[in-house]
Amino acid sequence: MKSRNTLLLSVAVGLLTFLALVSPVFADNSLAAKELEVEKQLGCPICTDLPLNVCDNEICQQMRGVIHQKISDGETPDQVVQYFVQRYGNGVLLAPPQHGFSLAAWYLPFLAVALGALALTTFLRHSLGRQRVIQRRLAIEDPALERYRDRVRRDLSTPEESE
Amino acid sequence: MADLGTIALLIALAAALYGILANVLGVVRNNVPLVRSGRNASLAVTLSVVVAAAVLIYSFIIHDYSVRYVAEHSSREMSLPLTIASFYSGQEGSLLYWATTLSIYTAVVVVQNRRKNLALMPYVTAILLSIQSFFLLMLNFESNPFVRLPFTAPDGLGLNPLLEDPGMLIHPPVLLAGYMSWSVPFAFAISALITGRLNTEWIRSTRKYALFSWTILGCGNLLGMWWAYHVLGWGGYWGWDPVENAALMPWLTGTAYLHSVMVQERRGMLKVWNLALLIITFNLSIFGTFIVRSGVLSSVHSFAESSLGPYFFSFLALSIVFSLGWLFYRMPDLRGEHEFESAFSRESSFLLNNLVFLGLVFATFWGSIFPLVTEALQGVKLTVGPPFFQRVDGPLFLVLIALMGVGPLLPWRKASTATLKRNFGVPFAIALVATAALLLAGIRQAPADVALFLCAFVTATTIQEFVWGTKVRMRHGQNLFVASVNLLASNRRRYGGYIVHLGMILIAVAVVGSQFYQLEANTSLKPGQSMEIGRYKLTMGHLQEAAFPGYRRVWVDLAVQRNGQPAGTIYPAKQFHIHFETEPNTKVALQSTPLDDLYVVLAGWQTDGSASLFVFINPMMMWLWVGGLVFLFGGLITLWPDHEPARALALRPGLEGARVEIA
Numbered sequence: 001m002k003s004r005n006t007l008l009l010s011v012a013v014g015l016l017t018f019l020a021l022v023s024p025v026f027a028d029n030s031l032a033a034k035e036l037e038v039e040k041q042l043g044c045p046i047c048t049d050l051p052l053n054v055c056d057n058e059i060c061q062q063m064r065g066v067i068h069q070k071i072s073d074g075e076t077p078d079q080v081v082q083y084f085v086q087r088y089g090n091g092v093l094l095a096p097p098q099h100g101f102s103l104a105a106w107y108l109p110f111l112a113v114a115l116g117a118l119a120l121t122t123f124l125r126h127s128l129g130r131q132r133v134i135q136r137r138l139a140i141e142d143p144a145l146e147r148y149r150d151r152v153r154r155d156l157s158t159p160e161e162s163e
Numbered sequence: 164m165a166d167l168g169t170i171a172l173l174i175a176l177a178a179a180l181y182g183i184l185a186n187v188l189g190v191v192r193n194n195v196p197l198v199r200s201g202r203n204a205s206l207a208v209t210l211s212v213v214v215a216a217a218v219l220i221y222s223f224i225i226h227d228y229s230v231r232y233v234a235e236h237s238s239r240e241m242s243l244p245l246t247i248a249s250f251y252s253g254q255e256g257s258l259l260y261w262a263t264t265l266s267i268y269t270a271v272v273v274v275q276n277r278r279k280n281l282a283l284m285p286y287v288t289a290i291l292l293s294i295q296s297f298f299l300l301m302l303n304f305e306s307n308p309f310v311r312l313p314f315t316a317p318d319g320l321g322l323n324p325l326l327e328d329p330g331m332l333i334h335p336p337v338l339l340a341g342y343m344s345w346s347v348p349f350a351f352a353i354s355a356l357i358t359g360r361l362n363t364e365w366i367r368s369t370r371k372y373a374l375f376s377w378t379i380l381g382c383g384n385l386l387g388m389w390w391a392y393h394v395l396g397w398g399g400y401w402g403w404d405p406v407e408n409a410a411l412m413p414w415l416t417g418t419a420y421l422h423s424v425m426v427q428e429r430r431g432m433l434k435v436w437n438l439a440l441l442i443i444t445f446n447l448s449i450f451g452t453f454i455v456r457s458g459v460l461s462s463v464h465s466f467a468e469s470s471l472g473p474y475f476f477s478f479l480a481l482s483i484v485f486s487l488g489w490l491f492y493r494m495p496d497l498r499g500e501h502e503f504e505s506a507f508s509r510e511s512s513f514l515l516n517n518l519v520f521l522g523l524v525f526a527t528f529w530g531s532i533f534p535l536v537t538e539a540l541q542g543v544k545l546t547v548g549p550p551f552f553q554r555v556d557g558p559l560f561l562v563l564i565a566l567m568g569v570g571p572l573l574p575w576r577k578a579s580t581a582t583l584k585r586n587f588g589v590p591f592a593i594a595l596v597a598t599a600a601l602l603l604a605g606i607r608q609a610p611a612d613v614a615l616f617l618c619a620f621v622t623a624t625t626i627q628e629f630v631w632g633t634k635v636r637m638r639h640g641q642n643l644f645v646a647s648v649n650l651l652a653s654n655r656r657r658y659g660g661y662i663v664h665l666g667m668i669l670i671a672v673a674v675v676g677s678q679f680y681q682l683e684a685n686t687s688l689k690p691g692q693s694m695e696i697g698r699y700k701l702t703m704g705h706l707q708e709a710a711f712p713g714y715r716r717v718w719v720d721l722a723v724q725r726n727g728q729p730a731g732t733i734y735p736a737k738q739f740h741i742h743f744e745t746e747p748n749t750k751v752a753l754q755s756t757p758l759d760d761l762y763v764v765l766a767g768w769q770t771d772g773s774a775s776l777f778v779f780i781n782p783m784m785m786w787l788w789v790g791g792l793v794f795l796f797g798g799l800i801t802l803w804p805d806h807e808p809a810r811a812l813a814l815r816p817g818l819e820g821a822r823v824e825i826a
Contacts, residue, residue, distance in 0.1 A: 041550060043546050049404075050402075053685070053777075054396070054397035054398055054399075056749075056764070056775075056777070061767070064685065089543065090543060090545055091543065091544055091545060091546060092546075093545070093546060094546055094548035094549060094550050094551075095546070095547060095550035095554075096545050096546075096551065101537070101540070101541065102545065105529070105530065105545075106551075106555065109525055109530075109555050110555075112526075113519070116518045116522060120514055120518055124503055124506060124514065127499075127502045127503040128502070128503050128504070130502045131503060134502065
C-alpha cells in the first residue's frame with residue numbers, strides 16, 4: 001500500500017515537471033487581445049464603473065475606437081492606458097495605480113494578513129508553552145498518584161481480558 | 164386604509180419599547196409576570212408589524228396611488244407577483260420588510276424557547292426588540308411607506324425595468340432575510356455576556372440559528388450572482404460592486420465563526436474570538452443593509468439615495484460600543500479551558516482559516532472604502548474595481564481552498580506524521596494526476612492550474628472522508644446505501660459541511676473557468692454575415708422591432724452553430740419601457756451547456772440594419788449554479804433537526820480521539 005503510493009506520487013511528480021517544462025508560455029499576442037487588455041483596465045466614465053469592454057454607451061464606443069486605432073498603430077497596451085490616464089486622470093482606471101498613496105490600497109490588506117499571522121503565531125506559541133508546563137507538571141512522579149494510576153489501568157483493562 | 168399602516172407602525176414601536184423595559188426590569192427585579200408581559204409585548208410587535216406589511220401589500224394590489232410609495236414603485240400594467248414584490252423595491256419598503264421578517268423571526272425564537280434558556284431569553288428578547296425599535300424609529304419618523312400624496316395619481320411610475328425580472332422576486336428578500344437573521348445569534352451572544360452565562364449553553368442554543376443565517380445569506384449572494392449574470396449584460400456574475408462586497412463580508416465572517424465555534428464546543432478555547440466574530444458579523448449585516456440603501460458608495464444597486472446615514476451610523480456606533488463594552492467587561496471570565504497541543508491540529512487549522520477569512524474581509528472592506536479615503540485625503544475619487552479584487556482577494560481564496568483540503572484531515576489536538584501520510588497520500592497523488600491531465604488538455608495558465616490542483620485535492624480528500632465513514636459502517640453489516648445515508652444522518656453538521664465544501668469546489672471550478680478562459684468579442688454584423696468564436700459560429704438574421712404592452716423591443720435573430728452543428732436560434736434584445744425610455748433594458752441571449760455558456764448582448768444598431776454585439780463564451784458557468792444548489796443541499800442537511808439520542812451518541816466523550824469525530 002505504502003510503496004504503491006510512493007510510486008504513484010513519484011510518477012505524477014515526474015509527469016508534472018515534464019509538462020511544466022515543455023508547456024509553451026501562454027500569451028495571446030493578437031491585436032484584439034491587446035485591445036481587450038486595455039479595455040479591461042479602464043472604466044466607463046459615466047456608468048457605475050462598468051469595464052470599458054462591456055459598456056455599450058457612445059463614449060465607451062468612441063474610447064474603444066481610439067484604443068483600436070492606437071493598438072493598430074503599434075502602441076503597447078501600457079502606453080494606451082497611460083494616454084487615457086493623462087487625459088482623464090486616475091479615475092478612469094478600474095484599479096488604483098501602483099504608485100504613490102494608492103500603494104496603500106494594494107499592500108495594506110497583505111500587511112494586515114501578515115500582522116494577523118504574527119499575532120496568531122505569538123498566541124499559538126504562548127499556548128503551546130503553557131501546555132508544555134502543564135504536561136511537565138503532570139509528568140512529575142508522585143508515588144501515591146502512581147499507585148492510583150496503576151489501579152485505574154488494571155480496573156479498566158480487566159473486563160476486556162475476561163471476555 | 165394606508166392610515167391603518169401608520170397606526171400599526173406606531174403601536175409596534177410603543178410595544179417594542181415597552182417590551183425592552185419589561186424584559187430588562189423583569190429579569191433584574193426577578194419579576195416573572197413582568198418578563199412574561201415583555202415576552203407578550205414582543206408578540207404584539209410581531210402582530211402590528213405584520214399588519215403594517217399586509218396593509219402595504221394590499222395598497223399595492225389595489226393600486227392605491229394616493230400612497231406615495233405605491234405610486235413611485237408600481238404601475239397598473241405590472242403583473243401581480245411583481246406588483247407585490249415592489250413592496251421591497253424602495254427604501255421604505257425594504258426597511259419594513261426587514262422589520263417584518265425580524266418580527267416574525269423574533270416570534271419564532273420566543274416561542275421555540277418558551278421553556279428553554281429561561282435565564283437568557285429576557286435579554287435575547289430585549290435585544291431583538293432594540294434592533295426592531297431602530298427600524299421602527301426610521302419607519303415611523305424618517306422613512307414611512309404610508310405617506311400620502313396630496314392627490315391620487317392616475318397611474319404609478321412603475322418599477323425600474325432592471326428590477327422587472329424573476330430575480331426580483333427572490334434575490335432581495337432572501338438577502339435581506341440573511342442580513343436580518345444574524346440578529347438572533349448576536350442577541351444570544353450578547354445575552355450570554357450580560358448574564359455571565361458564558362459556558363457552551365448559548366452556543367448550543369444558537370447553533371441552528373447561526374447555520375440558518377449563514378445558509379440563507381449565502382443563498383442571497385448566489386441568487387444575486389445569478390440575477391446579475393442573466394440581467395446586467397456584462398458577461399459576468401460578480402462585479403466587486405460595493406453592495407456586493409457588503410453582502411459578501413458578513414457571509415465571510417459568518418463562515419469564519421461557524422468553523423471557529425467548533426473549537427470552542429470541542430476544546431473550550433477561543434471564547435472571546437467567537438463572540439467577537441458574531442459581533443462583527445451582525446454589525447456587517449447592518450452595514451450591508453445601510454450600504455444598499457444609502458448611496459454613499461456608487462453602485463448598480465443605488466436605486467434610492469437617502470437621508471438614513473446618520474441613523475445607521477448612530478445605531479452601528481451604539482451597537483459596537485455596547486457589545487464590545489460587554490466583551491471587555493467579561494474578558495476575565497472568557498479564558499480558554501485548554502491549551503493548544505500542537506501547531507498541526509484541527510484547531511490550529513481553524514485558526515489559519517479564520518486569519519484568511521478575516522484577511523479577505525479586510526481586503527474587501529478596504530477596497531470598498533478606498534475611494535472614500537482618497538476623496539477625503541486627496542480630493543480625487545479613484546475606482547477600485549474587479550482588477551484590484553481579483554489580484555488581492557484571489558490569492559487569499561486560493562489559500563482557503565487549500566485549507567478546505569487540509570483542515571478536515573487533521574485530527575484534533577495533535578497530528579502525527581503517520582496520520583498525515585495516511586490521510587494525504589492518495590488525495591495528493593490523485594490531484595497531481597488530475598493536474599497532469601489538465602496540462603495535457605491545454606489548461607496551461609499557472610494560477611488556473613494551481614487552483615484546479617487544489618480543487619482536485621479537496622474533492623479527493625472530501626470523498627475519502629465519505630468513503631472511510633461508509634466503510635466503517637459497512638464493516639458493521641450495513642449495505643452501501645444504508646451505510647451512506649446513516650453516515651450523513653449521524654453527524655449532519657460534519658457531513659453537511661463536507662457537502663458544502665464540494666459545492667464551493669464546483670463554484671471555484673466555474674470561477675476559474677470563466678475567469679481565465681473566457682472568450683469575448685465586440686463585433687458588428689450585417690444581415691447574413693457570420694462570426695466565429697471558440698467552438699461557436701453565429702449568423703445574423705434580421706434586426707427587428709415591435710411594440711408590446713408597456714415597452715418597445717428591438718432584437719436580432721442569430722443562428723447558432725456549435726461544433727459545426729446547428730444549435731438553434733437566439734434573440735439578444737433591448738427593451739425600452741415607458742417611463743424609462745432613456746434607459747433601455749438589456750435582454751441577454753444565453754445558451755448553457757455543461758462545458759460553456761454562449762452569452763450574447765445586443766449593444767447597438769445602425770440604420771443600415773447592422774447590429775453590434777458583445778459575445779462571450781464563459782466556460783464551466785453551469786457548475787456555478789450547480790455548486791450553489793449543492794451548497795444549499797449541504798446547508799439544509801446541517802439544518803435538519805437532530806434526534807437527541809443520535810446527538811448524544813455522537814458527542815460521547817469516548818470517541819474523542821477516534822476518527823469518528825464531530826467536525
